[in-house]
Amino acid sequence: MADIKTTAPRGDDVDAQHAETVNAEILASEAKLAADAEHNMSLWQAVKTYPHAIGWSVLLSSTLIMEGYDLALLGNLYASPVFNKKFGQYNAATDDYAISAAWQSGLSNGARAGEIFGLILAGWASDRYGYKVTTIGSLVLMIAFVFVLFFAPNIKILVLGEVLCGIPWGAFQSVTPAYASEVAPVVLRPYLTTFINMCWVIGQFFAAAVNKGSVGRDDEWAYRIPFGVQWVWPVPILAGLIFAPESPWWYVRKNNRAAAKKSLLRLTSRNQPDFNVDETIAMIEHTNEMEKELKGGTTYMDCFQGTDLRRTEIVVGIWLVQTLGGQNLMGYFSYFLKQAGMDPSNSFSLSMAQYALGMVGTAGSWFLMAKVGRRKIHFSGLCAQFLLLIIVGSLSFSKDNSSVWAIGAMLIVFTFVYDFTVGPVTYSLISELSSTRLKAKTIVMARAAYNASNIFVNVMTNYQLSSTAWNWGARTAYFWAGTCLLSAIWVFFRLPEPKGRTYAELDLLFEKRTPARKFAKTHIDPYSDELNDKKLVDEKEL
Numbered sequence: 001m002a003d004i005k006t007t008a009p010r011g012d013d014v015d016a017q018h019a020e021t022v023n024a025e026i027l028a029s030e031a032k033l034a035a036d037a038e039h040n041m042s043l044w045q046a047v048k049t050y051p052h053a054i055g056w057s058v059l060l061s062s063t064l065i066m067e068g069y070d071l072a073l074l075g076n077l078y079a080s081p082v083f084n085k086k087f088g089q090y091n092a093a094t095d096d097y098a099i100s101a102a103w104q105s106g107l108s109n110g111a112r113a114g115e116i117f118g119l120i121l122a123g124w125a126s127d128r129y130g131y132k133v134t135t136i137g138s139l140v141l142m143i144a145f146v147f148v149l150f151f152a153p154n155i156k157i158l159v160l161g162e163v164l165c166g167i168p169w170g171a172f173q174s175v176t177p178a179y180a181s182e183v184a185p186v187v188l189r190p191y192l193t194t195f196i197n198m199c200w201v202i203g204q205f206f207a208a209a210v211n212k213g214s215v216g217r218d219d220e221w222a223y224r225i226p227f228g229v230q231w232v233w234p235v236p237i238l239a240g241l242i243f244a245p246e247s248p249w250w251y252v253r254k255n256n257r258a259a260a261k262k263s264l265l266r267l268t269s270r271n272q273p274d275f276n277v278d279e280t281i282a283m284i285e286h287t288n289e290m291e292k293e294l295k296g297g298t299t300y301m302d303c304f305q306g307t308d309l310r311r312t313e314i315v316v317g318i319w320l321v322q323t324l325g326g327q328n329l330m331g332y333f334s335y336f337l338k339q340a341g342m343d344p345s346n347s348f349s350l351s352m353a354q355y356a357l358g359m360v361g362t363a364g365s366w367f368l369m370a371k372v373g374r375r376k377i378h379f380s381g382l383c384a385q386f387l388l389l390i391i392v393g394s395l396s397f398s399k400d401n402s403s404v405w406a407i408g409a410m411l412i413v414f415t416f417v418y419d420f421t422v423g424p425v426t427y428s429l430i431s432e433l434s435s436t437r438l439k440a441k442t443i444v445m446a447r448a449a450y451n452a453s454n455i456f457v458n459v460m461t462n463y464q465l466s467s468t469a470w471n472w473g474a475r476t477a478y479f480w481a482g483t484c485l486l487s488a489i490w491v492f493f494r495l496p497e498p499k500g501r502t503y504a505e506l507d508l509l510f511e512k513r514t515p516a517r518k519f520a521k522t523h524i525d526p527y528s529d530e531l532n533d534k535k536l537v538d539e540k541e542l
Contacts, residue, residue, distance in 0.1 A: 027289075030282035035502050035526075037274070038185045038283075043370070046187045049275050053183040053267035056244045057192045059237060060135060061176045061199050066142065066233050067169040068203025073226055074107055074162075076211040076351060082222035087155040101466035103155055108458035110159045112451040114166020115173065119451070122171035123444035127298070130246045131179045138168035138175075139238045142230075149227045165230075173447045178439050181431030182249040183267050186502055190369045193431045194362065194424030201358040201419055204330075208351035215348060249436055252284045253298075260284065287504045290526065291437045298437050303445060307510040308438060314494060315430045315442050318378075319450035321487040322426055323457045325382055326389045326480035330354070330415050354412045361419035373520060374425050374432075375497040381421025382488040388414045389481035396474030407474050432498040435507060493517075502526075 047054065077083045078099060088099040099107075118138070125134040145168070148161035180192040210226045217225075245267055251260035261281050268275060303312045368377060392410045395403050434442035463469040464476040472479075496519035498506055504526035514522050 027282050027286050030279045031286035031504070034276065034279035034283035035504065037276070037279070038187070038502060039500070041185055041187055043187055045272075045274075046185050048269060049272045050184055050188060050268055052245075052269070054188070054192065056267065057180045057183055058195060059240050059244065060131070060179050061192070061196045062233070063135060063139065063172040063237055064169075064176055064196055064199040065203040065206070066230055067172060068200035069207045070162075070165065070169075070203075070230060071108075071111065072204035072207035072351075072355075073211070074111075076207055076348065077223055077226065078104065079348070080211065080215055080222055082218060082220070086220065086223065087158060098466075099155070101462040101469040103159075104462040104466065105459045106159050107155075107162055108462070109455045110162035111166040111169070112454045112458070114163040115170035115451045116166075116448045118167035118170025119174050119444045119448045120170075121167070122174045123300075123441050125171070126175055126178070126250075126440045130250050131175045132241060132244050132246050134171055135175050136238060136241055138171035139234045139241070142168040143234045143238075146227065146230045149230070150224060170447070170451070174440060174444045177427050177431040178443055179247055180427075181439070182247040182436070183245075186500060189432065190374070190425075190428040190499075191366050193427040194365060194369070196427045197365075197419060197424035198359060198362040200423075201355055201362055205352060205355035205359065208348055208355055212348035212352065248281065249284055249288075252281070252288050253437060257281060257285070283502070283504070287436060287502070287507065290504060291435050291507055298441070300441050300445070303438055303442055307513070308435060308442075310513075311434055311438075311510055312442055312445065314496070315434050315446040316449045317490060317494060318426055318429050318433075319446045320453050321382070321422070321491065322450060323453045324480075324483040324487050325385050325418075325422060326414070326477065326484050327385075327418055327423070328454075328457050328461050329392075329411060329477065329480065330358075330418065350408045350412065354415045357412055357416045358419035358423075361416040362424050365420050365424040368420070369425065369428070369499075373497045373499045374429055375491075375495050375516075375520075377421050378425050378429070378495060379488060379491050381417060381425070382484060382491060384417045385414060385422070386481055386484045386488060388417065389477040389484060392477035393475050393481065396477075429495070429498065432501070432503075432506065433496070435510075436503050 041049070081097070084097040084099055087103075088097045090096075091098045122134050122138070125137070142165065145161065145164040148157065148164055152158040152161055176196050177193055180196065181189055184192050206229070207226070210229050214222045214225045216222075245263040246259075248260040248264040248267070251257070251263055261277060264277055264280060268277070302308060365377070388410055392407055392414070395407050395410065398406075430443060430446060431439070434446075460479070461476065464472045464479065494516055496509070496514070496516040498519070501509070501524075505524045508524050508526045509519060509522060512524075
């Protein structure tokens with residue numbers, strides 16, 4: 001009898017359990033109202049409701065202009081005679097100065113190594129201090145490290161500068177997609193996350209423009225001006241970010257509902273009567289609680305446990321596809337054409353056209369994603385890239401001088417296809433397919449894998465193109481056509497469709513182990529935990 005009394009629930013415990021159940025039901029009810037409101041929200045309604053979120057996300061994403069600028073800058077500087085004379089060695093075979101393939105790899109991979117360290121650091125800092133503080137600290141480091149590039153007396157210090165600059169670039173890579181995906185509703189997510197790709201292209205365009213303007217100089221400013229331009233971006237971005245709101249999702253993960261609500265109010269317009277801030281906070285809390293029940297932890301090890309193992313594999317795979325689809329040839333565009341026999345000035349002009357078309361392609365992808373699912377866009381883009389790489393490789397056998405221009409034209413089309421499909425969609429996919437509680441760490445690991453694979457890709461490309469090494473020329477495209485084909489096969493079987501899904505819906509689809517090719521057709525209700533394999537009303541749009 002005594003045992004029965006000790007195990008029987010006390011009256012106040014029953015009341016507490018009942019109150020907790022009631023609160024959970026209220027939270028789920030309010031969360032469902034917010035989720036339904038997001039599903040029914042048009043693009044124009046989202047723009048009117050979240051104008052400040054758009055502005056702050058764009059400002060934060062603009063930090064990646066610097067990375068796109070520098071990584072394209074290096075490839076373009078290899079076509080600069082003054083830069084080669086300063087940091088390279090004389091090549092008697094070509095009667096010209098050139099940087100060896102080994103040092104080219106050191107420069108490119110130095111930045112990648114720094115980015116890996118920066119990613120790991122940002123993964124810890126963003127969880128502890130938030131996206132805003134992490135980005136501000138990285139911008140301060142960026143301003144300091146550019147001095148090393150600008151005053152580098154030899155190629156060894158130049159490599160050191162690339163390593164140091166890679167640290168804040170790595171932080172920008174992990175913070176920007178996470179922030180963009182968390183401050184916006186479902187309908188705005190693809191636009192704000194893919195704008196990151198636009199920032200990359202803008203940076204690449206500026207790199208080609210600055211190089212074209214300085215390539216005619218015969219003094220040290222031919223390469224110092226391009227390095228010094230990197231001081232243009234950090235200061236105004238830093239001045240703006242001081243006033244930026246933190247992600248409300250980050251506050252919820254820190255159990256600070258009041259701060260989350262205040263942040264959400266700063267991200268939205270108060271003139272929208274249909275928007276309910278308490279219901280939206282309830283949706284964030286419900287998703288956070290559901291993920292805690294499904295997986296519990298928020299450590300790096302949790303990324304490899306349960307359903308998160310699959311999500312990590314997909315996000316990492318999407319980033320690896322970025323390096324294996326032949327996109328690396330775009331960063332070496334001017335150098336590639338110079339090796340094919342084109343004048344440096346003309347190669348820089350074509351580079352500007354290439355990146356300008358890339359910006360048009362990224363803007364065009366926004367209209368495409370409104371109608372077509374991310375999976376279909378990504379797979380189709382890879383197939384198109386494969387065909388273009390085959391064409392580029394085949395043109396290398398032509399003895400006609402016009403083939404050089406034809407190769408340039410094909411690479412420009414390749415850039416448009418990439419920035420119309422694979423490039424921008426990647427940023428949307430990696431931010432949507434990772435869980436909210438593990439988003440920062442998943443993106444960190446995926447981007448670190450991307451940078452590590454880029455070390456291999458850069459070494460291969462430098463040796464393939466360098467006149468001091470293998471000197472493959474345009475036939476290099478054949479190699480990357482093979483890796484592009486393998487990437488397309490992986491995407492077909494493993495990449496799911498997240499279009500139009502809230503984070504709670506995606507969580508449950510992964511929890512139920514829904515096959516990748518059935519994501520678009522599966523109906524899910526995370527508020528009643530029911531899963532039925534029936535088609536949605538908007539299946540054709542998915």
